[in-house]
Each structure stands twice: as C-alpha cells, then as structure tokens.
Amino acid sequence: MCWVSPTGKGIRIPMKVLVPVKRVIDYNVKVRVKSDQSGVDLANVKMSMNPFDEIAVEEAIRLKEKGKVTEIVAVSVGPQAAQETIRTSLAMGADRGILVKVDGEVEPLAVAKLLKAICDEEQPGLVILGKQAIDDDCNQTGQMLAALLGWPQGTFAHKLEINENAAVVEREIDGGLQTVEIKLPAIVTTDLRLNEPRYASLPNIMKAKKKPIVEKSPADYGVDVAARLKVLKVTEPPRRHAGAKVKTAAELVDKLKNEAGVI
Amino acid sequence: MASLVIAEHDNKVLKDATGKTVGAAALLGGPVHVLVAGQDCKAVAESAAQLGGVEKVLLADSPAYAKMLAEPMEQLIVGLAAQYDAVLAPATTNGKNYMPRVAAKLDVPQISEILGVEGPDVFRRPIYAGNAIQTVQAAAGKKVITVRATAFKAPEGAGSATVENVTAPADGGISKFVGEELSRSERPELTSARVIISGGRGMQSGENFHLLEKIADKLHAAVGASRAAVDAGFVPNDYQVGQTGKIVAPELYIAVGISGAIQHLAGMKDSKVIAAINKDEEAPIFQVADYGLVGDLFKILPEMEQELTKLGY
Numbered sequence: 001m002c003w004v005s006p007t008g009k010g011i012r013i014p015m016k017v018l019v020p021v022k023r024v025i026d027y028n029v030k031v032r033v034k035s036d037q038s039g040v041d042l043a044n045v046k047m048s049m050n051p052f053d054e055i056a057v058e059e060a061i062r063l064k065e066k067g068k069v070t071e072i073v074a075v076s077v078g079p080q081a082a083q084e085t086i087r088t089s090l091a092m093g094a095d096r097g098i099l100v101k102v103d104g105e106v107e108p109l110a111v112a113k114l115l116k117a118i119c120d121e122e123q124p125g126l127v128i129l130g131k132q133a134i135d136d137d138c139n140q141t142g143q144m145l146a147a148l149l150g151w152p153q154g155t156f157a158h159k160l161e162i163n164e165n166a167a168v169v170e171r172e173i174d175g176g177l178q179t180v181e182i183k184l185p186a187i188v189t190t191d192l193r194l195n196e197p198r199y200a201s202l203p204n205i206m207k208a209k210k211k212p213i214v215e216k217s218p219a220d221y222g223v224d225v226a227a228r229l230k231v232l233k234v235t236e237p238p239r240r241h242a243g244a245k246v247k248t249a250a251e252l253v254d255k256l257k258n259e260a261g262v263i
Numbered sequence: 264m265a266s267l268v269i270a271e272h273d274n275k276v277l278k279d280a281t282g283k284t285v286g287a288a289a290l291l292g293g294p295v296h297v298l299v300a301g302q303d304c305k306a307v308a309e310s311a312a313q314l315g316g317v318e319k320v321l322l323a324d325s326p327a328y329a330k331m332l333a334e335p336m337e338q339l340i341v342g343l344a345a346q347y348d349a350v351l352a353p354a355t356t357n358g359k360n361y362m363p364r365v366a367a368k369l370d371v372p373q374i375s376e377i378l379g380v381e382g383p384d385v386f387r388r389p390i391y392a393g394n395a396i397q398t399v400q401a402a403a404g405k406k407v408i409t410v411r412a413t414a415f416k417a418p419e420g421a422g423s424a425t426v427e428n429v430t431a432p433a434d435g436g437i438s439k440f441v442g443e444e445l446s447r448s449e450r451p452e453l454t455s456a457r458v459i460i461s462g463g464r465g466m467q468s469g470e471n472f473h474l475l476e477k478i479a480d481k482l483h484a485a486v487g488a489s490r491a492a493v494d495a496g497f498v499p500n501d502y503q504v505g506q507t508g509k510i511v512a513p514e515l516y517i518a519v520g521i522s523g524a525i526q527h528l529a530g531m532k533d534s535k536v537i538a539a540i541n542k543d544e545e546a547p548i549f550q551v552a553d554y555g556l557v558g559d560l561f562k563i564l565p566e567m568e569q570e571l572t573k574l575g576y
Contacts, residue, residue, distance in 0.1 A: 040394075068480075135391060144367035145367075147367040152333075156360075171356075174357075191505055228402050230400040231397055232400055234397050234495070245355065249563045256554065
C-alpha cells in the first residue's frame with residue numbers, strides 16, 4: 001500500500017516504486033546501418049533490457065529488501081515482445097507489470113506522458129529509470145516525467161538513500177560527485193555504478209511466469225504517441241583507419257612532434 | 264529566429280563549452296543571447312558578453328542557481344523561452360539534467376547532443392553509442408537542443424554584448440544541494456584539453472596512473488580513463504571517457520593500456536590524432552590509432568617521459 005497525504009506533500013515509507021524498462025538491441029550486438037539509410041538493422045538481432053534499466057530494477061529490489069518499498073511495478077512501452085523485458089524484471093524481483101503496446105519507435109516525450117498517466121493512477125512514491133537507452137541515447141525520459149509531474153529529480157545516481165519524506169542522491173557529474181536531497185515523490189535515474197544487477201534464478205524465472213502483466217494501449221491513457229521529429233536518414237559514422245605501427249617510445253615521440261605536429 | 268544559449272560555468276569561470284554552443288546556435292541563423300544563471304557570477308556574465316556573435320547576455324543571479332539544480336533552472340528557462348525560437352545548452356551533466364525538463368514543459372521534443380546543423384531545423388546526432396548518425400528534422404515550434412560542444416567551434420572575434428539582469432522566479436523548494444566532491448587538479452579539463460592521456464585496465468592500479476601524470480605534466484595534458492579503469496576503482500568517475508562518460512575531441516589522444524571497447528571509442532574517436540600503447544597487438548584500439556606501439560606500458564611510459572625531457576618538454 002502506498003499512501004499520499006491529503007496535502008500531497010508526503011509519501012509514507014514503505015512506498016510503491018515504478019520502474020520503466022525498455023527493450024533495446026543487446027549491448028553486445030554490433031550495430032549495422034541499413035543500406036537504404038532508413039535506420040539500423042534489427043531483424044534477427046538479440047534484444048535485451050536496456051542495461052541502465054536493469055540497474056533501476058536492481059535498485060528498486062534492494063530498496064524492497066531494506067523494507068523501504070512495498071511493491072515494484074515494471075512498465076514497458078513497446079511492442080508485444082517487450083513483455084519479455086517485463087518478464088525479466090519480474091524474474092529479478094518486480095511484482096507486476098504494465099505493458100503499453102506501441103509498435104515502432106516512441107519518442108521520450110510521449111513515453112513520459114504515458115508514464116505520467118500511469119503515475120497518476122498508481123501513485124508511486126518513487127520512479128527509478130535508466131539514465132538513457134542505449135539505442136536512441138536520448139537521456140530525456142526521466143527528466144521529462146519529473147517536469148510533467150512537477151516532481152524533483154536525482155539524475156545519474158551513483159548512490160541512493162531513502163529517508164523520511166526525501167531521497168538523498170549522490171550523482172555523477174562532470175566535475176566529480178554531487179549530493180542532492182529531493183522531496184518524495186521523486187524521480188531517480190541510474191548511472192553505471194549505482195549497483196550490479198543480479199541474475200534471475202531459475203526458480204524465480206518460473207515464479208515470474210505467474211506474476212500479472214496488464215496490457216494497455218496509448219489510447220487508454222489519452223496520449224498521442226505520433227513522432228514529432230522526422231528522421232530523414234541514418235548513416236554510418238565517418239570511419240577512422242588504422243595508421244602506422246612504431247617500434248619505440250622515441251619513435252612515437254618523434255612522430256607526434258615532427259610528423260603529426262601535435263606536441 | 265532568436266536563440267538562447269544556457270551558459271556552462273562554475274560561478275567564477277565561463278566554460279569553453281558555452282562558446283562552442285554559441286557557435287552551434289549561430290548556425291541557426293538568428294541573433295544569439297546567452298543566459299548566465301548562478302550565484303555571484305557577474306564575472307561570468309562579463310566573459311559571456313565578450314564571446315563573438317553574442318548580442319545580449321541575461322544574468323540571473325540568485326542562490327537558487329548556485330548549483331544549477333534542474334528544478335529552479337527549468338522554471339527560469341521556461342519563463343524566458345517565450346521570446347526565443349530555440350533554446351540550446353551544452354550536453355554537459357548540467358545541460359542533460361535541466362534541458363529535458365524545459366522541453367517537456369514547453370511540450371516539444373528535445374534534440375539531444377547534436378553534432379551538426381544541416382539547416383535551421385535539420386540536425387545530425389549520434390545514436391547507438393555513435394555507431395550510427397541520425398539526421399532529424401524538427402517540427403514547427405520551439406526547438407530545445409543539447410549540443411555536443413566538441414563538434415562545434417566558438418565564433419571568432421570578440422563581442423561586446425549588453426548584460427541585462429533578469430529576475431528569478433521563486434524556487435519551489437523541492438530539491439536541495441547537500442554537498443559535492445570535486446576532483447581538484449591543476450591540469451586542464453578533459454573536455455577542453457588540447458592533449459589527453461588516458462589509462463585503462465592495463466594500468467593495473469590507481470598508483471600507476473602517476474606514470475601518465477608525469478607525461479601529462481610535460482604535455483599540459485588532461486588525464487582520462489576507460490570505464491574499466493573507473494569500475495576497477497583506479498580513478499574517480501569524472502575521469503571516464505566514453506559514451507556514458509565524457510566525450511572528447513582533442514588534438515592528440517594517447518590511449519595507454521586501453522583495449523578499445525566500442526563505448527570507449529564512442530567518446531574519443533573524433534580526436535584529431537590518436538596514439539595507442541598496448542601489449543596486445545590485436546587490441547581494437549589499434550584499428551583507430553594513427554600511431555600504434557605494441558609493448559609493455561610500464562617500460563614504454565618511463566622511456567617516453569625521458570624522451571620528452573631530452574627534447575626539452
């Protein structure tokens with residue numbers, strides 16, 4: 001049970017957590033750009049949960065193990081196959097799932113609007129998201145959701161602690177680490193070193209098959225998911241070529257100084 | 264067609280990324296204004312006024328912006344956005360933090376980390392860790408853009424923009440700065456250094472990074488690291504060069520004991536010259552290196568230092 005005070009100012013701990021998860025190309029797969037420049041080739045390639053989202057699921061489970069969280073709801077916006085991604089989170093330890101079925105790419109703003117509608121219904125105390133998806137590399141959804149809800153955010157989290165009514169988030173920033181305190185309900189996005197996600201055990205994979213997943217459509221939430229940006233083309237990045245091998249440190253210094261002129 | 268660029272600074276010094284973002288904004292065609300939001304940061308606003316191509320500097324000086332927290336930054340920028348067709352920020356951890364909030368509040372998509380401006384509404388940006396480049400066209404309406412600063416040049420010449428104070432909206436008080444641990448270094452910053460020397464797992468320990476530091480001191484270089492070296496605890500997170508760390512494009516990048524994982528290459532392959540030192544001649548880093556040296560880095564680095572000393576560095 002999650003409880004929001006009548007003034008809307010407090011969240012009672014333990015609370016409900018929402019974890020959005022995205023189905024993306026597996027991070028080990030070498031990406032190939034299609035020859036017609038319409039996108040990258042996703043036919044017959046391995047798909048997995050976005051690695052930053054796995055970290056988000058893991059963090060939610062650890063909070064539940066510490067008694068800060070009552071229930072973990074995994075949400076995915078994507079095709080029918082994204083159900084597998086939700087199943088993976090359920091096998092790790094999430095309690096139930098919501099699949100908002102959409103074919104094709106959905107821009108972060110539309111995903112944030114869907115998540116806002118789900119937050120309005122579910123009233124979580126915390127939403128933990130991956131800081132970015134490794135396909136579109138946008139790094140937007142968490143921050144957009146925070147703005148739409150009017151909630152504070154702790155992005156690029158390196159460490160997370162839940163206190164009375166607030167989350168204390170240590171964040172990875174350009175100059176080092178920064179700690180912020182944000183009032184609950186709040187948004188947290190995960191960085192690489194927040195935790196190391198667990199593997200699901202076989203018994204838990206079996207158990208996950210019995211956990212409920214509700215299927216929804218964007219229309220159920222009254223959200224228009226039409227693309228607002230038009231992708232004109234997708235191309236290969238400029239290639240670098242291997243240069244020459246040198247034999248000694250002295251030769252390297254000489255080349256850098258006299259041939260390349262960079263030192 | 265006026266654009267607003269949000270300045271990156273630490274309340275004392277204006278960061279290079281700001282000028283480069285002004286360079287990107289100038290390609291949109293209209294006048295460029297710069298917003299300096301911070302605390303006691305008048306000197307930063309004065310530096311911004313001297314950037315070439317800047318017509319006006321807006322200064323929002325308030326304790327609420329001391330650490331550029333996303334929530335007050337969103338309120339401030341959204342309030343100013345009505346007068347602009349485009350709002351741009353460098354894709355630093357600050358820009359990445361507050362800009363999507365601005366976009367959501369304005370109900371427009373954000374175009375993240377642009378590498379190129381093809382027209383007033385057409386942009387190139389990296390996807391899949393830089394393994395593909397997407398060209399996108401924005402719909403009508405305001406554009407909210409973050410800029411990969413290393414892909415742009417600051418406009419040439421000096422400006423003499425006017426500085427105008429803007430009043431800060433009341434802070435909602437939902438977020439609070441608690442503290443920070445910043446790496447202190449006399450060396451240049453990774454994102455603006457002319458030369459970078461980075462270490463990977465091959466360095467074997469944090470102490471061994473002093474071998475890189477000695478060379479860095481001679482070349483006035485910044486010191487970076489691969490994700491493997493950061494994950495192993497050799498150096499702090501802010502050393503990390505790569506897709507999820509810092510994106511760099513120096514004149515010279517020296518990769519030492521770095522195998523060259525895709526996500527590291529994504530952060531440094533736009534460097535002008537790449538040199539690699541690795542004991543494994545099959546390491547993928549050699550496929551992108553202009554100069555490769557196969558061998559033991561613990562032998563090569565001291566030799567390199569001596570050689571530089573001999574040449575008067």
